[in-house]
Amino acid sequence: EAGVVQSPRYKIIEKKQPVAFWCNPISGHNTLYWYLQNLGQGPELLIRYENEEAVDDSQLPKDRFSAERLKGVDSTLKIQPAELGDSAVYLCASSFGGGNYNEQFFGPGTRLTVL
Amino acid sequence: AQSVTQLDSQVPVFEEAPVELRCNYSSSVSVYLFWYVQYPNQGLQLLLKYLSGSTLVESINGFEAEFNKSQTSFHLRKPSVHISDTAEYFCAVSEAGGFKTIFGAGTRLFVKA
Numbered sequence: 444e445a446g447v448v449q450s451p452r453y454k455i456i457e458k459k460q461p462v463a464f465w466c467n468p469i470s471g472h473n474t475l476y477w478y479l480q481n482l483g484q485g486p487e488l489l490i491r492y493e494n495e496e497a498v499d500d501s502q503l504p505k506d507r508f509s510a511e512r513l514k515g516v517d518s519t520l521k522i523q524p525a526e527l528g529d530s531a532v533y534l535c536a537s538s539f540g541g542g543n544y545n546e547q548f549f550g551p552g553t554r555l556t557v558l
Numbered sequence: 559a560q561s562v563t564q565l566d567s568q569v570p571v572f573e574e575a576p577v578e579l580r581c582n583y584s585s586s587v588s589v590y591l592f593w594y595v596q597y598p599n600q601g602l603q604l605l606l607k608y609l610s611g612s613t614l615v616e617s618i619n620g621f622e623a624e625f626n627k628s629q630t631s632f633h634l635r636k637p638s639v640h641i642s643d644t645a646e647y648f649c650a651v652s653e654a655g656g657f658k659t660i661f662g663a664g665t666r667l668f669v670k671a
Contacts, residue, residue: 447601483567485648485661486602499657534601543652543659544590544609549601 445469447550449535455556461523464553468517468537475512476547477520478534486534486549492518493541522555530557560585562651564662572670573641579634579665581623581649588654591632593623594661596646605647608632619643644669 448467468475473494478486491499494515512518532554536547565580590609594602606617613625623634649662
């Protein structure tokens with residue numbers, strides 16, 4: 444069974460440029476999460492989807508960040524424009540069911556560097 | 559709101575020695591507790607979890623953790639570590655009836671030969 448796939452694995456951009464990250468969850472997993480992981484910190488939730496509906500986006504900085512999960516399968520997270528402080532690892536995870544007692548399966552992450 | 563604290567950012571230990579990675583949480587309601595492990599260049603993966611029942615939970619590779627409600631702790635232990643256990647370990651907590659999982663800052667376990 445394929446795991447959670449993320450691309451790209453690494454991205455280097457200049458500040459004020461746009462950037463997009465893509466995630467394909469495990470087949471059949473209806474819940475998808477985007478997390479931000481700063482150096483030396485644990486993952487922090489940005490947005491959670493149940494199928495195609497964003498059910499928790501309270502931590503997503505909506506002035507520059509956007510996300511979509513069309514058709515309730517893969518998802519894209521976008522930053523426009525990027526700032527220096529956005530340098531971090533962006534993690535995607537999925538689970539079968541949205542209960543917070545469920546195991547989350549994580550992708551390897553996208554490491555973003557903003558110069 | 560729940561929170562979780564991992565008291566050690568790094569734990570160096572010699573191979574075959576015992577190890578304990580500490581985790582304390584804060585919550586006003588019942589909780590679910592998790593340990594995730596992240597090996598180099600890989601995603602986080604679940605190591606073990608406590609949902610209910612027996613307070614001692616075990617993983618397939620020899621780790622165990624004990625839910626201590628009075629101490630609000632969920633420390634991870636292994637009696638004898640291997641080089642291959644070198645990784646970052648994240649403790650996480652979810653509140654029963656809630657939707658979020660909160661992760662600690664992680665503890666980097668470094669096993670030396």
